Amino acid sequence: MNRIDMIATDMDGTLLNDGRNVSKANVEAILEAQKAGKTVIVATGRDYTEALSPLKEAGLRLPLICANGADIRREDGKVLHQQTLSDDQFKTMAAMLREEDIYFEIYTSKGAFTDNEKKGLELVIDLLETTGEFSSKEEATKLAEKRFEVGAINRTESYESVLEEENTELFKILAFSTDDVRRNRVKDAMELNLNVAISASAKDNLEITHKDATKGKGIEVMASYYGIDVLHTMVIGDNFNDVSMMEVAGFPVAMGNAEDEIKKICKLVTATNVQDGVAKAIQTVIPHMQK
Numbered sequence: 680m681n682r683i684d685m686i687a688t689d690m691d692g693t694l695l696n697d698g699r700n701v702s703k704a705n706v707e708a709i710l711e712a713q714k715a716g717k718t719v720i721v722a723t724g725r726d727y728t729e730a731l732s733p734l735k736e737a738g739l740r741l742p743l744i745c746a747n748g749a750d751i752r753r754e755d756g757k758v759l760h761q762q763t764l765s766d767d768q769f770k771t772m773a774a775m776l777r778e779e780d781i782y783f784e785i786y787t788s789k790g791a792f793t794d795n796e797k798k799g800l801e802l803v804i805d806l807l808e809t810t811g812e813f814s815s816k817e818e819a820t821k822l823a824e825k826r827f828e829v830g831a832i833n834r835t836e837s838y839e840s841v842l843e844e845e846n847t848e849l850f851k852i853l854a855f856s857t858d859d860v861r862r863n864r865v866k867d868a869m870e871l872n873l874n875v876a877i878s879a880s881a882k883d884n885l886e887i888t889h890k891d892a893t894k895g896k897g898i899e900v901m902a903s904y905y906g907i908d909v910l911h912t913m914v915i916g917d918n919f920n921d922v923s924m925m926e927v928a929g930f931p932v933a934m935g936n937a938e939d940e941i942k943k944i945c946k947l948v949t950a951t952n953v954q955d956g957v958a959k960a961i962q963t964v965i966p967h968m969q970k
Contacts, residue, residue, distance in 0.1 A: 681910055681911055681929045681930065682911050683717065683911055683912070683913045683929075683930060683964040684716075684717060684718065684907045684908070684911040684912070685717065685718040685719075685720065685901070685902060685905065685907045685911065685912040685913070686712055686717055686718070686719045686720070686912070686913045686914075686915070686960075686961060686964070687719075687720045687721070687722045687744070687894075687898055687901070687912060687913070687914045687915070687924060687928070688719070688720075688721055688722070688914075688915045688916075688957050689721075689722055689723060689894075689915060689916040689917060689918070689920075689921050690721060690723040690724075690725060690730060690733070691723070691724075691725070691880065692880075692917040692918060692934065692936060692937075692952050693915055693916055693917050693921075693934050693952055693956070693957060694721065694915075694952070694957050695733055695952065696952055696953050697952070697953055698822070699733060699822060700733055700736065700737070701733055701734070701736070701737035701739065702955050702958070704955035704958040705737075705955055705957045705958045706737050706738065706739060707958070708955075708957065708958035708961040708962060708965075709739060709741075709957075709961065711961070711965055712961050712964075712965055715965050717964070717965075718742070718901075718905050718907060719741055720741055720742040720743065720744065720901055721734070721741050721742070721743050721744065722743075722744035722748075722894045722897055722898065722914070722916075722921075722924055723743070723744065723745060723747075724746065724747050724851070724853070724880045724886050724920050725745060725746070725831075726745055726746055726750070726786045726787075726790060726791045726831075726850065726851075727743065727745045727746075727750055727752065727756075728790055728791070728831055729791065729831035729832075730743050730745050731743070732831065740754045740755075741754055742754050742901060744894060744897035744898070744900075744901065745850075746786050746850040746851040746888065746892065747851060747876075747878060747886055747888050747892060747893060747894055747897075747920055748762065748888065748891075748892045748893045748894050748895070748896045748897035748900075748923075749761060749762050749763065749786070749850035749851055749888050749889065749892035750788075750850050751897050751900050751901065753904075759900060759901075759904055760897075760900045761788070761848065761850070762850075762888070762889045762891050762892040762896075763788075763848040763849055763850060763889065764849040764850070764851075764852070764875070764887075764888070764889055766842065768873060768874070768875065768889075769785075769838075769842065769849055769852070771872075771873060772852055772869060772873065772875075772887060773838065773852075775865050775868060775869065776852075776854055776865060779856070779861040779862075779864065779865050780861070781854050781855070781856045781858075781861060781862065781865060782795060782798050782799065782802055782854065782855050782856070783852050783853060783854040783855070784799060784832065784852070784853045784854075785838050785841065785842070785849060785851070785852055785853075786849070786850045786851035786852070786853065787841060787842065787847050787848060787849050787850060788846065788847055788848040788850065789841065789844065789847050790832075790833050791831065791832045791833065791853075792832070792833045792834070792835045792838065792841050793832055793833070793834060793835070794834075794835055794836065794837060794838055796834055799832065800820075800824065802855040802883075804816065804820050805857070805883075850888065850892070851886060851887060851888045851892070852885075852886075852887040853884060853885070853886055853887075854884060854885040854887065855883055855884050855885075856883060856885075857883050862883070862885060865885070866885055869887065874889070874890050875887050875888065875889060875890055876888050876889065876890045876891075876892060876893050876923075878893070878919050878920035878922070878923070879918065879919045879920060880918050880919070880920045881918065886920055893923040893924075894914075894916075894920060894921060894923050894924040895922075895923030895924045895925075895926055895927045896923070897924070898912060898914065898924045898927055898928060899927060908929075909927050909928055909929060910928075910929035911929055912928040912929055912930065913928065913929075913930040913931075913932060913960065913964060914928040914930070914931050914932065915932045915933075915934065915949070915956070915957055915960050916931075916932075916933065916934065916937070916941065917933065917934040917936055917937040917938070917941060917952070918937065918938060918941065919938070919940075919941070921941065922941070922944070925941070925944055925945060926944075930946055930947070931944065931945040931946055931947075932945055932946070932947045932948070932949055932960045933945035933947070933948045933949070934948075934949060934950075934951060934952055934956045935948060935949060935950045935951035935952075935954065935956055936951040936952055936953075936956075947960065947963070
């Protein structure tokens with residue numbers, strides 16, 4: 680293994696357990712990595728506010744690659760780089776999604792928004808239930824509702840009115856549909872006709888950003904800022920929106936709960952997100968933590 684100077688971890692399904700918290704073992708491993716001189720960062724599809732919440736609860740301050748690379752920040756929140764979608768791109772994509780009756784949310788410089796809270800809640804509950812992580816619908820519902828309670832997702836009557844506000848930039852569109860035909864039809868059309876990057880963090884969603892807003896690009900920006908060679912970077916993830924960073928990093932790691940296609944492109948498969956997989960991956964590059 681090459682020397683590892685930077686460690687980047689995805690959040691959902693990776694750093695976070697099924698309760699969407701950072702486990703004690705993961706916190707301790709991150710702190711040990713920092714003591715050993717490693718730069719530890721988070722790379723997530725979440726927006727800045729939603730990404731910050733579980734880190735604050737865990738007492739961690741880390742640099743963040745948010746919205747799949749559209750919003751990149753230091754540990755103190757200072758913006759290092761942002762890559763936005765244009766008004767024309769939004770209008771075209773919104774029309775395509777609405778024509779296919781596909782629910783979507785927008786991630787902006789003013790936070791994430793939904794124009795249909797009931798639909799958004801139902802879809803997130805369905806998504807959480809399909810992961811098999813929850814013993815009851817009530818448990819999944821409680822976690823889905825937390826998105827609204829902590830301000831991770833805001834309510835609006837109109838996405839257009841949000842984007843018309845001064846100094847509001849669009850980072851990402853997050854679309855959900857359990858209809859594979861409709862979802863894939865929109866995905867194919869957008870990839871063919873628009874200058875966008877499309878990935879997925881779950882089976883039934885589409886994460887749409889500018890073509891230069893990917894986790895891979897985010898890793899390159901972070902590596903440059905901290906003076907680190909990307910070949911000396913470990914990245915840890917579980918899903919398809921992690922592929923771009925796995926392709927640029929010197930040492931990609933898949934979670935035990937990752938998709939099989941993800942495991943095939945990684946050099947190491949660690950434990951699952953409920954078995955402290957991030958901590959176990961970090962332990963492999965910190966000499967005094969190795970068993």
